[in-house]
Amino acid sequence: MKALTIITILLMATFSFGSVAVRAESPKVGQPAPDFTLPDQNGQTHTLADFRGKWLALYFYPKDDTPGCTEQACKFRDDLHQLTELGAQVIGISVDNTSSHAAFAKKYNLQFPLLSDSKAETAARYGSLLNLGVIKFAKRNTFLIDPQGIIVKVYLSANASRNALEVVEDLKKLTAL
DSSP: OHHHHHHHHHHHHHHHHHHHHTOOOOOOTTSBOOOOEEEOTTSOEEEGGGGTTSEEEEEEOSOTTSHHHHHHHHHHHHTHHHHHHTTEEEEEEESSOHHHHHHHHHHHTOOSOEEEOTTOHHHHHTTOEEEOSSOEEEOSOEEEEOTTSBEEEEETTOOTTTHHHHHHHHHHHHHTO
C-alpha cells in the first residue's frame, strides 16, 4: 500500500510539474517565427534563415516511428511534390536524436529534413513542448511560415492524417493572392 501511495504522489508531482512547464504559448499568426539552429538526420545544421525566400511547413511531432508520427511524416512525404511546386519546404522537428531520425527517414524514405531538438529548446519557443518532468515530447503542432519568416497559419494539435493536405490547401489559397 505504501508503494502505491508513493507511486501516486510521484505521478501527480510529475504531471503537476509538466502542466506548469507547458504553459508557453505558441507564436501567433503575424509574428516572426522563432529562430532555430538544429541538426538533421544527416548531421547537417539548419537555421530558419536557410529557408528565407520560401514557404516553410514546420511541423513538430512527438516520436519517430510511432503510428501517428509515421502517418503524418508519410503524408508530408506523399505531398512533397505538391508542396515543392507551391514553393514550400517541409521540416519535421522532434526531441529524438539524429540517429533515431536517420533510421526513421530511411525506413519511410522521407526526403525532407528531420531536425533533432534534443534540448527541447525550439519546441519550447514554439509552444510545442510537452514536459512531463523527466520525459519530454514535442506536441503535434505545425506552423506555416511565409518567405519573409512570418507565421501565417498555426495548426495546434494537428491531425496526423490531414495535416499535410491542410497545409497544401492553405498554401494554394495563400499563393493565389
